[in-house]
Amino acid sequence: MATQRGGGDGGDGRSEIERHLELLWRVAERPRRGPRPGLTVEEIVSAAVGVADADGLGAVSMQRVAAELGYTTMSLYRYVQSKEQLVELMADAAVGPPPDIGEAAGWRDRVELLSRALVECNRRRPWLLRVEIVGPPSGPMQLAWFEAYLEALAECGLAGYERVAVTLFINGAVRELARIAVQIEQARRAGGVSDESAGAAYAAALRRFAVPERFPNVAALVAEGVFDPEPADGGPVAAPDGADWGLVDEIGADITFGLRRLLDGVESYAREREHQAGTA
Template structure:
């Protein structure tokens, strides 16, 4: 592996990009120079020493502008035209920085993921750190709900791999096999993401007037003969929200931590039983 040493998380990158980039091995992966992978791992500031005018923007600026739009108006509002308008350039000029909109969205996702939390400083055992990791990831999704709707083919960006690494480091020495570590990491990632998605969906429905809330919908159709358990829960007020739209996020977070704690307990029992057997 002979990539250049000077790559950076593009969180701090400032320079522009070349068509093929210069990182990576000589034999480019199938798909050629515009693969998402290469784009996400492009090098940061490239010392300019070529003819032509100086670029007026940077990849990061484009990505950040797109994220701002997505934060404000959702992922569907992110179009090349809108991003260009925000940066006060023509739509086509964006293609000097981003190979395609698909690449832009993937870069948005990785950028919005940010750096994982530092878990070494967290006091307590691995259980606490795992929970801290999950909570931090949950926080990212709450800050950028569009991430849960964005079409990202694979988690292979620098930040995403850093998150994975951070979690694996926490559960490295708790008594799991390598395969189990990967299983657990993927499970936690998937569970957090899945539940965050449900959470934001519910919150949006509770917030927007033209959408019916889950409780209302349930009340309209949950007849005891057809949905007995749901009806029982409904009658008991289990779906009544604590306080307005904001309550949705916190209540779903409760669901997440509940499941997480049970999961952790199960893992503890699992590794304890294994240690006992030898």
């Protein structure tokens, strides 16, 4: 394993994780001596994000980022402790702030709007989905999204820790579904030789390997045509209620459905508890 960020100490009083957080939040204690730094963490992160946007996460190397800035590789280490940390800074910066969903609609719509915006973020920067989440939301932007979800859920009738649970649950589901969708999308864009799109290839694979004896349910769904790229007539209704996720239709519909069931459950749970509280 690389550097475990447990209780290490760099010589001064602050632990490693503490300094990491200070970097995330740009707590800049100005250096007291020595030459003026020619770079800022901001610049480095933004250059790295630029590289990732242009050529993917795999193209982000210390050398490439430094070259982009006209500096040498090692100079970056004056600002960042490791590449791993740089990637985390990138991830936080690149999600950007959550949209300002006014007081437009009810809390359910707000949650859905927020989730749609989150998907949109990840769709525009597919490499974000390849950055692994290292823990609970810590950076400014991550925390801003967290805050936004909690705010959206403020009046849904759930207790504090319950709202946290729902937020994390939704985030996880959305991220994972978006990952699948984006990957399909990319494969589809890259597919040149054969006519069949990646979705069709997947359907064909299922048809081949999901034998009814061992995988009866999957096989039945395959037979239904659920996994066919173009939803067959009467198949999954794409984007009900005008919910457009900008994703492969099928996955978008999946998110919509799962999210709405979850919110249904939240609603009924809150209602029931309110009722209990009233009679108690």
